[in-house]
Amino acid sequence: MSIWSSINRCCCHGQAVRIAQNVHLSAVYRIAPHRTHSTLLPTWTNHPRPHTMSVGIRRRWKSTNPELISSLFVPVQIEPATNSGQGEDIGEEFTGKLNRDEVLKAMNAFYRRPEMKRLAEEHGLDSRLFHQAFISFRKYCVKSQTLPVELHILLSDLIQSQNLSPSAQTNHIDDLFPYFLQHAKKCYPHLECMDDLRQISDLRSPANWYPEARQKQRKVIFHAGPTNSGKTFGAMEHYLKAKSGIYCGPLKLLANEVFHKANDRGVPCDLITGEERRLMNPDGGSSSHIACTVEMASTQVAYEVGVIDEIQMIRDTARGWAWTRTVLGLCVDELHLCGEAAAIDLIKEMLLDTGEDLEVKTYKRLTSLTISDRALQSFDNIQDGDCVVAFSKNDIFSITRAIEQRGRSCAVIYGALPPGTKVLQAKNFNDPEHGTNVLVATDAIGMGLNLNIKRVIFYSLVKPTVNEKGEKDMEQLSTSQALQIGGRAGRYRTQYAEGEVTTFRPEDLATLQEIMAKPIEPIETAGLHPTAEQIELFAYHLPKATLSNLIDIFVGICQVDDSVYFMCNIEDFKFLADTIQHVPLPLKTRYTFCCAPISRKQPFVCSIFLKFARQFSRGEALTFDWVTSQLGYPFAIPDTIAELQHLENVFDVFDLYLWLSYRFQDMFPDQERMRATQHELDNIIHQGVSKITKLIQQANLAQSETTDTRQSSSNTSRRDSGRNRSQPEGDAVVEPVKDSQKLTLKSQILTRRPRGSALLNRK
Ligand SMILES: Nc1ncnc2c1ncn2[C@@H]1O[C@H](COP(=O)(O)OP(=O)(O)OP(=O)(O)O)[C@@H](O)[C@H]1O
Numbered sequence: 001m002s003i004w005s006s007i008n009r010c011c012c013h014g015q016a017v018r019i020a021q022n023v024h025l026s027a028v029y030r031i032a033p034h035r036t037h038s039t040l041l042p043t044w045t046n047h048p049r050p051h052t053m054s055v056g057i058r059r060r061w062k063s064t065n066p067e068l069i070s071s072l073f074v075p076v077q078i079e080p081a082t083n084s085g086q087g088e089d090i091g092e093e094f095t096g097k098l099n100r101d102e103v104l105k106a107m108n109a110f111y112r113r114p115e116m117k118r119l120a121e122e123h124g125l126d127s128r129l130f131h132q133a134f135i136s137f138r139k140y141c142v143k144s145q146t147l148p149v150e151l152h153i154l155l156s157d158l159i160q161s162q163n164l165s166p167s168a169q170t171n172h173i174d175d176l177f178p179y180f181l182q183h184a185k186k187c188y189p190h191l192e193c194m195d196d197l198r199q200i201s202d203l204r205s206p207a208n209w210y211p212e213a214r215q216k217q218r219k220v221i222f223h224a225g226p227t228n229s230g231k232t233f234g235a236m237e238h239y240l241k242a243k244s245g246i247y248c249g250p251l252k253l254l255a256n257e258v259f260h261k262a263n264d265r266g267v268p269c270d271l272i273t274g275e276e277r278r279l280m281n282p283d284g285g286s287s288s289h290i291a292c293t294v295e296m297a298s299t300q301v302a303y304e305v306g307v308i309d310e311i312q313m314i315r316d317t318a319r320g321w322a323w324t325r326t327v328l329g330l331c332v333d334e335l336h337l338c339g340e341a342a343a344i345d346l347i348k349e350m351l352l353d354t355g356e357d358l359e360v361k362t363y364k365r366l367t368s369l370t371i372s373d374r375a376l377q378s379f380d381n382i383q384d385g386d387c388v389v390a391f392s393k394n395d396i397f398s399i400t401r402a403i404e405q406r407g408r409s410c411a412v413i414y415g416a417l418p419p420g421t422k423v424l425q426a427k428n429f430n431d432p433e434h435g436t437n438v439l440v441a442t443d444a445i446g447m448g449l450n451l452n453i454k455r456v457i458f459y460s461l462v463k464p465t466v467n468e469k470g471e472k473d474m475e476q477l478s479t480s481q482a483l484q485i486g487g488r489a490g491r492y493r494t495q496y497a498e499g500e501v502t503t504f505r506p507e508d509l510a511t512l513q514e515i516m517a518k519p520i521e522p523i524e525t526a527g528l529h530p531t532a533e534q535i536e537l538f539a540y541h542l543p544k545a546t547l548s549n550l551i552d553i554f555v556g557i558c559q560v561d562d563s564v565y566f567m568c569n570i571e572d573f574k575f576l577a578d579t580i581q582h583v584p585l586p587l588k589t590r591y592t593f594c595c596a597p598i599s600r601k602q603p604f605v606c607s608i609f610l611k612f613a614r615q616f617s618r619g620e621a622l623t624f625d626w627v628t629s630q631l632g633y634p635f636a637i638p639d640t641i642a643e644l645q646h647l648e649n650v651f652d653v654f655d656l657y658l659w660l661s662y663r664f665q666d667m668f669p670d671q672e673r674m675r676a677t678q679h680e681l682d683n684i685i686h687q688g689v690s691k692i693t694k695l696i697q698q699a700n701l702a703q704s705e706t707t708d709t710r711q712s713s714s715n716t717s718r719r720d721s722g723r724n725r726s727q728p729e730g731d732a733v734v735e736p737v738k739d740s741q742k743l744t745l746k747s748q749i750l751t752r753r754p755r756g757s758a759l760l761n762r763k
């Protein structure tokens with residue numbers, strides 16, 4: 001029996017909660033940000049454990065301002081009662097018609113009574129809710145053509161006795177309270193079920209959500225060390241030798257690499273990502289080993305060995321929950337965690353709740369990595385094996401152009417490129433015969449690609465980030481990030497076994513040395529996330545609330561042990577929920593749609609997402625022909641940067657389709673055709689990237705102005721001023737992609753948006 005049908009069969013709130021706790025819920029999909037995947041995330045267990053505090057351990061629960069919470073509850077509109085015309089108004093028959101002004105007077109007298117406010121507070125109505133509910137109640141009483149008989153009579157009595165002495169009054173103004181409260185509960189259904197809501201959103205013991213894992217006493221080993229120290233290699237040896245194993249990686253590329261490595265070693269291994277399932281067993285059964293993206297890991301299937309790679313991602317504000325879930329939930333005998341030592345204490349803290357110990361294995365870097373004492377200063381000084389790292393696409397394009405103007409060919413890698421393109425660009429760069437011996441990249445190279453880099457050159461030390469609230473920030477690189485990116489230089493057993501790190505600008509060099517010399521800050525908290533079941537239960541209690549409002553309420557009232565955990569940000573999810581709010585879909589379907597791995601910063605993809613939801617809600621299958629007709633198919637090799645970027649978005653639409661096709665097979669029937677076409681598109685994008693300088697030139701860059709460059713590539717005044725002081729002319733100041741080009745992209749996207757879409761209305 002699914003939780004959904006359980007809930008529908010329940011008639012009382014308490015029962016719904018009990019059922020949720022007793023049934024071990026089937027897996028559900030969870031949100032994943034851009035280019036990541038959905039997952040299975042069980043919530044409730046049949047082994048509830050009291051929330052005891054571990055002795056001697058600092059524990060604190062998140063406390064939220066109650067007024068902030070109350071502002072999340074949107075009142076349900078109560079319409080005034082109309083006369084059904086089926087008979088007389090009995091109240092009016094008894095006491096006559098009520099005088100509207102007198103009713104208002106009585107009501108206002110009620111509102112002014114401090115005792116009423118206090119009483120309301122005892123029933124969960126703070127002053128804000130009391131005020132809102134009173135306004136609604138007053139309007140209802142004044143505007144209704146017919147009122148409940150008792151209320152009508154009470155109001156009539158109150159009006160008549162207004163001028164009498166208190167002893168002569170038969171009724172008191174306070175007698176209105178029960179009627180008011182009844183009305184308030186209709187306006188704010190949560191008043192009836194706040195305890196249940198708090199219980200549902202109690203996230204203080206996430207270790208108890210995984211009964212299968214808790215039945216094992218897992219051996220947990222942390223492979224800690226810097227980049228390129230053989231951590232993953234060490235853990236993989238255990239994985240490959242085991243009878244069964246699960247590898248959980250942060251990227252499709254890494255899962256893919258393990259998938260190939262295992263199968264090449266004769267260990268049958270399946271690949272599972274949000275958009276792909278590759279099963280090696282011809283009869284469709286599962287192999288003994290699985291390589292998956294972390295969000296896709298099952299916590300119910302038992303394996304001998306589990307590997308969780310890049311464990312430091314547990315602090316990621318958007319995806320951290322997926323690492324938390326696998327650390328607590330993988331049902332394995334032996335669990336290997338690979339990553340920065342900065343996560344060791346946090347993992348130890350988490351394992352206090354599972355009763356398991358942590359064994360730490362430390363690694364040393366396999367090759368040397370030195371910080372240069374000279375900045376690059378000029379692109380004239382670029383050498384074979386150099387990788388220039390920048391954090392904005394505009395910088396990437398400008399740098400590429402500047403280097404190619406000097407007669408060198410560049411490989412280019414940034415996050416929005418499809419995986420195939422990234423791999424091919426990396427391959428060209430790695431191949432000494434290819435003639436592409438310089439790489440220009442964002443921190444997308446930080447994980448997953450094997451690159452023959454000799455020297456990493458930081459073009460900038462400031463990176464755009466998203467904080468816990470989902471807001472964009474500009475931040476100086478952390479030590480962890482600088483080591484992660486810089487550590488790509490001098491990879492073991494590659495052409496360049498000795499790595500070097502430097503900056504482009506001399507004035508950044510000291511800062512880089514300082515950043516890289518600092519110890520990595522310990523990771524203090526791990527991400528958590530509400531689950532589909534929890535949101536479903538909220539929806540059961542608050543049926544009139546929108547999905548995005550339900551999420552807000554959940555986050556507002558949930559209880560988290562914030563000495564160990566934090567709530568991940570869910571802005572993309574909420575944005576998607578708002579985008580399709582007006583499309584009629586069952587809640588579970590709506591929830592799954594909103595878990596799709598797309599970012600709100602991709603307007604074109606979001607507009608297609610809305611079209612998908614509309615088509616789906618009409619019950620019409622999303623065929624290859626229908627989808628590609630929305631996307632300007634067939635695709636051509638891009639001639640401009642704008643076209644290239646548009647194709648990158650189209651690629652993400654294919655990902656969206658494939659992701660949904662695994663959740664709603666009947667409605668997304670053309671999975672294989674879409675996959676084949678996406679593969680072609682990957683090639684087309686790669687061809688576009690390979691002639692990127694030509695694309696940039698199309699934008700008539702000659703007219704670009706130096707001041708534009710400052711805006712696009714500099715994020716600190718310190719760096720700006722330094723550059724102007726000391727850079728050789730025409731070098732540090734690389735020209736940005738022109739604004740006119742950005743406009744072309746924008747207009748292209750706009751013309752492709754559906755008319756009247758929510759997104760257009762938003763803008
Ligand atoms: N003992 C070993 N024998 C052979 N090759 C090894 C050994 N240890 C590591 N390598 C190779 O060295 C390279 C780096 O190792 P690995 O990827 O495990 O490092 P890592 O510490 O996980 O790095 P990162 O932090 O970048 O993930 C890989 O190509 C790996 O195959």
Ligand SMILES: [Mg+2]
Nearest residue numbers: 231232233338
């Ligand atoms: Mg590794």
